[in-house]
Amino acid sequence: xxxxxxxxxxxxxxxxxxxxxxxxxxxxxxxxxxxxxxxxxxxxxxxxxxxxxxxxxxxxxxxxxxxxxxxxxxxxxxxxxxxxxxxxxxxxxxxxxxxxxxxxxxxxxxxxxxxxxxxxxxxxxxxxxxxxxxxxxxxxxxxxxxxxxxxxxxxxxxxxxxxxxxxxxxxxxxxxxxxxxxxxxxxxxxxxxxxxxxxxxxxxxxxxxxxxxxxxxxxxxxxxxxxxxxxxxxxxx
Numbered sequence: 001x002x003x004x005x006x007x008x009x010x011x012x013x014x015x016x017x018x019x020x021x022x023x024x025x026x027x028x029x030x031x032x033x034x035x036x037x038x039x040x041x042x043x044x045x046x047x048x049x050x051x052x053x054x055x056x057x058x059x060x061x062x063x064x065x066x067x068x069x070x071x072x073x074x075x076x077x078x079x080x081x082x083x084x085x086x087x088x089x090x091x092x093x094x095x096x097x098x099x100x101x102x103x104x105x106x107x108x109x110x111x112x113x114x115x116x117x118x119x120x121x122x123x124x125x126x127x128x129x130x131x132x133x134x135x136x137x138x139x140x141x142x143x144x145x146x147x148x149x150x151x152x153x154x155x156x157x158x159x160x161x162x163x164x165x166x167x168x169x170x171x172x173x174x175x176x177x178x179x180x181x182x183x184x185x186x187x188x189x190x191x192x193x194x195x196x197x198x199x200x201x202x203x204x205x206x207x208x209x210x211x212x213x214x215x216x217x218x219x220x221x222x223x224x225x226x227x228x229x230x231x232x233x234x235x236x237x
Contacts, residue, residue, distance in 0.1 A: 084149045090223060091144070091146035091223075092142065094138055094142030097138055098135045098142055098171065098212075098216070099135065099139055101131055102132045102135025105127050105208060106131075113203070114194065115193050115208045116192060116193060116194050117194030126182065126192060131175075134171040134174045134175045134213075135175075137168075141167040142164075144163070145165075145223055161224075161227040164220075164223050165219075165220040165223025165226075167220070168219055168223065171216055171220075172212070172216030173217065175212055176210055176213035179192040179193065179205075179209055
């Protein structure tokens with residue numbers, strides 16, 4: 001029995017691997033698809049299990065749409081090309097030009113500027129027809145443009161702006177052509193501008209008739225363009 005105990009027992013484990021023995025590779029981890037790992041992913045949200053897509057926003061793509069009080073989106077009318085502030089400036093300029101055209105020949109002699117050589121506040125048919133009448137029409141047109149501004153802020157007032165612009169253009173045109181056509185209309189040799197030096201005559205023609213007339217034509221054209229722009233926007237809305 002002692003011999004049995006002294007005998008070396010057989011090793012149940014195989015030979016130890018040496019330095020040159022191959023190393024067994026570790027088993028690779030198997031990739032598990034997301035759909036298998038999370039079977040409930042994407043259910044109830046409208047998303048596909050294999051590809052996730054971002055849902056589009058329910059807001060309208062049109063930037064000119066607004067949210068009404070009831071919660072639904074409605075299209076708003078865009079503003080015109082000429083803002084109401086611009087119409088105010090054009091109206092004020094038109095009114096000032098009309099006042100100057102009508103009063104310059106009456107108050108001008110007070111500071112040494114008399115286009116026809118008459119004294120201050122001298123009333124004549126030439127003053128009434130060639131200066132006061134077109135100047136008063138331009139003044140009315142300018143005041144009308146300014147009065148239309150509250151409607152212009154809401155995209156309205158197209159007809160009023162068109163009539164005011166047309167009146168300003170007609171007043172400016174008569175200021176320009178009136179002095180040259182007056183002798184033909186009245187069949188008279190009465191002069192419109194008093195004889196003066198070339199520079200002084202130039203100031204008479206430009207200051208009393210030609211300058212205000214051309215500027216009134218420009219302001220009237222701006223008012224007509226504003227009215228046409230409003231009509232185009234309302235038609236395309």
